[in-house]
Amino acid sequence: MTLKEFGFAPWFQEQAEAFVSKGWNAYRITAVHKGWCDISDGEETRPAKTTGKLRREARNTNAYLTVGDWVMATNFVEGDFAMIHAVLERQNTLRRKTAGKEVSYQLIAANIDTAFVVHTLDKGYNLPKLERYLSIVNESGITPIVLLTKKDLLSAKELKERLAEVSARLPNVPAYAFSNLTGSGLKTVQKLFKKSKTYCLLGPSGVGKTSLINSLFDEEDLYFTLPVRESDGKGIHTTTWRELIELENGALVIDTPGMRELGHLDSSTGINDTFEDILALEGGCRFRDCAHTKTKGCAIEAAVEAGTIDKARYENFIRMRKEAATAKQSLREQGWKNK
Numbered sequence: 357m358t359l360k361e362f363g364f365a366p367w368f369q370e371q372a373e374a375f376v377s378k379g380w381n382a383y384r385i386t387a388v389h390k391g392w393c394d395i396s397d398g399e400e401t402r403p404a405k406t407t408g409k410l411r412r413e414a415r416n417t418n419a420y421l422t423v424g425d426w427v428m429a430t431n432f433v434e435g436d437f438a439m440i441h442a443v444l445e446r447q448n449t450l451r452r453k454t455a456g457k458e459v460s461y462q463l464i465a466a467n468i469d470t471a472f473v474v475h476t477l478d479k480g481y482n483l484p485k486l487e488r489y490l491s492i493v494n495e496s497g498i499t500p501i502v503l504l505t506k507k508d509l510l511s512a513k514e515l516k517e518r519l520a521e522v523s524a525r526l527p528n529v530p531a532y533a534f535s536n537l538t539g540s541g542l543k544t545v546q547k548l549f550k551k552s553k554t555y556c557l558l559g560p561s562g563v564g565k566t567s568l569i570n571s572l573f574d575e576e577d578l579y580f581t582l583p584v585r586e587s588d589g590k591g592i593h594t595t596t597w598r599e600l601i602e603l604e605n606g607a608l609v610i611d612t613p614g615m616r617e618l619g620h621l622d623s624s625t626g627i628n629d630t631f632e633d634i635l636a637l638e639g640g641c642r643f644r645d646c647a648h649t650k651t652k653g654c655a656i657e658a659a660v661e662a663g664t665i666d667k668a669r670y671e672n673f674i675r676m677r678k679e680a681a682t683a684k685q686s687l688r689e690q691g692w693k694n695k
């Protein structure tokens with residue numbers, strides 16, 4: 357495919373023009389390994405390394421390379437590492453705060469059009485966890501869509517109840533249920549992936565992200581499954597690195613490993629977007645600085661009481677807000693700009 361079909365939007369093209377006179381060309385990062393990455397022009401993939409200068413700059417700005425990045429590189433020859441000289445400014449960055457006392461970020465992917473938050477309907481189904489993933493996506497300014505896997509493992513009644521629960525809890529986000537095993541609901545999911553758009557799949561380990569990519573690949577055979585380890589019945593194909601994969605229809609999908617730890621939330625924006633409907637009531641609170649917990653005249657608490665807002669959803673909203681406030685404080689103490 358051409359660079360344009362590979363996601364090389366005018367935004368990147370304009371930046372790249374400044375480097376063309378140096379003999380550098382534009383490539384997209386399709387995988388990041390320890391010490392090198394894979395870059396592609398949409399036709400060929402090559403291993404590449406970064407210049408020392410770029411590495412030093414990255415250390416200062418925390419702008420390490422990630423999958424989906426557009427870079428300027430030279431030496432695109434067989435049998436040698438290509439050299440990455442510059443990274444083009446991103447349209448967006450999907451990132452999370454890493455665990456530990458020190459505040460730092462792990463980049464998940466860059467230049468994403470839509471992020472699919474993948475979650476299981478079966479064991480491991482956990483709405484607060486799902487909301488956390490949504491906040492990470494919203495925080496990055498990327499549109500989320502929820503994909504619910506393993507619907508084959510639920511009875512019709514269970515499925516109906518669970519889907520009702522999800523739509524009550526996440527009224528602002530489209531959600532689609534399907535099964536990688538039987539192919540049920542898969543056609544609708546398949547239509548969400550459009551040519552030349554970049555998608556990211558994220559969600560806990562074992563929910564079926566890689567299986568979905570496999571399912572999307574083969575239109576004839578929707579019954580493809582990953583091999584299961586006999587001893588414990590767990591999938592043996594746990595994803596260990598992030599990779600950009602081109603689907604047959606030309607859609608670009610970044611598969612990510614399930615995150616064991618989501619870390620804390622680093623700002624309230626993502627949370628505000630996730631709980632937009634709750635915050636919309638804020639204007640009705642008696643006090644301007646209402647904490648929405650045990651506060652007189654709180655319109656949000658009244659709505660919970662009246663049953664118009666899901667109680668568990670409200671509780672998670674309060675919990676995440678507190679966490680974000682604490683994280684914000686620690687970011688400030690460490691001199692981070694709250695961007």
Ligand SMILES: Nc1nc2c(ncn2[C@@H]2O[C@H](COP(=O)(O)OP(=O)(O)OP(=O)(O)O)[C@@H](O)[C@H]2O)c(=O)[nH]1
Binds near residue numbers: 583584
């Ligand atoms: N019953 C059922 N099993 C599924 C479905 N989707 C995936 N699985 C199984 O779930 C296990 C994990 O699937 P993966 O696709 O490897 O999960 P993943 O999200 O990529 O996991 P990580 O790479 O570890 O993040 C495998 O054994 C799959 O066969 C589904 O829709 N129904």
Ligand SMILES: [Mg+2]
Binds near residue numbers: 565566593595612
């Ligand atoms: Mg995987």
Ligand SMILES: [Zn+2]
Binds near residue numbers: 649653654655657
């Ligand atoms: Zn209030």
